[in-house]
Amino acid sequence: MNTTTNYGLKQYEGTDLFNPLTVENVNMGDIDTALKAVSDHAVGTATELTTGTVHALTRADTDRDVFAFVATSNYESGDTFTLDGTQVSALTPDGQPLATGSYVIGSTVLCALHDTLITVYVNPAKAKDSDKLDGHDSSYFATDSDLDTVAGTIQAVSDKVGSAVLTTTAPDLSGAVNELNTQLTSVTNCQISTPELIGKWGNKNKYRVCLEATPTGLVANTPKQIASFPATIDEIVKINITIRNIANSYTESYYNNASDYVTAYAVYNGSDTILVWLVCGSVGTINNGKVFVEIEYTKS
Secondary structure, three states, rough: OEOOOOOOOOOOOOOOOOOOOHHHHHHHHHHHHHHHHHHHHHHHHEEEEEEEEEEEEEOOOOOOOOOEEOOOOOOOOOEEEEOOOEEEEEEOOOOOOOOOOOOOOOOOOEEEEOOOOOEEEEEEEOOOOOOOOOOOOOOOOOOOHHHHHHHHHHHHHHHHOOOOOOOOOOEEEEEHHHHHHHHHHHHOOEOOOOOOEEEEEEEEEEEEEEEOOOOOOOOOOEEEEEEEEEEOOOEEEEEEEEEOOOOOEEEEEEEEOOOOEEEEEEOOOOOEEEEEEEEEEOOOOOOOOEEEEEEEEEEE
């Protein structure tokens, strides 16, 4: 007598004498056990009946821990499940609650039961929490208030670099950012020297700082801030201005006539910052030209 390779079932040979009660019954028992194990691990079927927000799933074979059902309703975030009359929890394979649209009417839904938890295998793109965007909750993203703060910061930077006022309405800041980038590009042309000690002014030290800028957007008789830089000082005592226009000619003090003048103002704002402003009577040769300003100040 031989036995089968996989399950060890008895196989008779031509000369074997055997009693079916002691041999065949054993074979049948082994076959039944093996088939039941296969059946228990096969995918079973179930039905869905939805009442309100409760999805009642009923298995055709309660021994089947893996089963599928054809949806008879659309899933909505917050809905619950029962399985064979018992309340169960339901999560996606990555441990997240099901979201609205995780499955819809007519779709085949695969589930796996472990204790009182069923894992529902749904489209990951639909299984995202409906309160999240790209996996992030609301705290990850900027609020209107945050965007207003950004807009205010852009305005502050705009004031520092002497650009035109940046206008923006949150949350669309793209135009303001583009304008800011343009202004910051022009600011790189503004060079400020290291303060130099040049002597005394009474009992105080006198320093000189020089800056070179290429102003743009000047409007006749309209002050325009061209620079600001940090400094702790007592008072500003002297300002010299030199203009170089497109033809590279220099004009000291730049008073050609009553309507064609340039004046530089330096103001200490009391908060460790010097602001430099330019006022022009005529701007034709000043826009995109070079402006050199020397500022002398005292410091105790």
